[in-house]
Amino acid sequence: MPGIPDVHARLSADPPARVADVACGAGWSSIGIARAYPKARVDGFDLDEASVALARANVAEAGLADRVDIAVRDAGDSTLAGRYDLVTIFEALHDMSQPVEVLRRARGLLVEGGSVIVVDERVAETFTAPGDTIERLMYGFSVLCCLPAGLADQPSAATGTVMRPGTLRRYALEAGFRDVEILPISSDLFRFYRLRVGS
Numbered sequence: 399m400p401g402i403p404d405v406h407a408r409l410s411a412d413p414p415a416r417v418a419d420v421a422c423g424a425g426w427s428s429i430g431i432a433r434a435y436p437k438a439r440v441d442g443f444d445l446d447e448a449s450v451a452l453a454r455a456n457v458a459e460a461g462l463a464d465r466v467d468i469a470v471r472d473a474g475d476s477t478l479a480g481r482y483d484l485v486t487i488f489e490a491l492h493d494m495s496q497p498v499e500v501l502r503r504a505r506g507l508l509v510e511g512g513s514v515i516v517v518d519e520r521v522a523e524t525f526t527a528p529g530d531t532i533e534r535l536m537y538g539f540s541v542l543c544c545l546p547a548g549l550a551d552q553p554s555a556a557t558g559t560v561m562r563p564g565t566l567r568r569y570a571l572e573a574g575f576r577d578v579e580i581l582p583i584s585s586d587l588f589r590f591y592r593l594r595v596g597s
C-alpha cells in the first residue's frame with residue numbers, strides 16, 4: 399500500500415478508514431492491512447465457512463478482533479452493503495463464477511474517491527506457446543483447481559487462473575469502472591490493478 403500514495407495516506411488518516419477485503423480466505427490479507435494501518439477497520443468476507451472460521455481464529459490470535467471482522471458472505475450478494483474507502487480482492491477474482499457481478503458489487507461499496515485494488519497472477523499479457531514458467535505454473539493451477547472450482551457454480555465466466563490484464567479490464571469496464579491502472583509494484587508472481595470509478 400505504501401506504493402499507492404493516496405490509498406496509503408487515507409488508510410493512515412482519521413476518521414479511521416474502512417476496508418472490505420473480499421474473498422479474504424484465511425484472513426491473512428485482512429490481518430496484514432490492519433497490522434500495517436493501526437487506525438483502519440477491516441471487514442473480510444468469504445463464501446467458504448471453513449475459511450471464515452480459520453480467518454476468525456487467525457484474527458483473534460493476532461489480537462485484532464476489535465478492528466477486523468470476518469463474515470460468511472458471497473461477494474456477488476446483492477444485499478452486500480457498507481461504505482468503504484478501499485475494497486481489495488486478493489488472488490480470488492479469477493476463481494469467481496460471476497466476476498463482473500462481483501466487481502459491480504465492489505464498486506457499489508465505495509465511498510466517493512474510494513478504490514478497488516485487485517491482485518492477481520502476473521501471467522503474460524497475451525498467449526504464447528510455449529509459455530514461460532509462470533504461464534505453465536498458472537495453467538497447471540487453473541486446470542487442476544481454479545477453473546473447475548469456478549465452473550462448479552453455473553452460469554460461469556470460466557476465467558481460471560490465467561486471467562490476463564485484458565480480461566480484467568473487460569470485466570472492470572462491464573462492471574462500470576472508468577479505468578484500470580496496473581500499479582508499478584514489482585512482484586514475480588502478482589500483478590496489482592487499481593480500478594477507478596472517477597477521475
Ligand SMILES: C[S@@+](CC[C@H](N)C(=O)[O-])C[C@H]1O[C@@H](n2cnc3c(N)ncnc32)[C@H](O)[C@@H]1O
Pocket residue numbers: 420421422423424425426427443444445446449471472473474487488489490493494495
Ligand atoms: C485463492 S483463495 C484467496 C484467499 C485470500 N484472498 C488470499 O489471498 O489468501 C480464493 C478465495 O475466494 C473465495 N471465493 C470464491 N468465490 C467467492 C465469492 N463469490 N464470494 C466470496 N468469496 C469467494 C474462496 O472461498 C477462497 O477463499
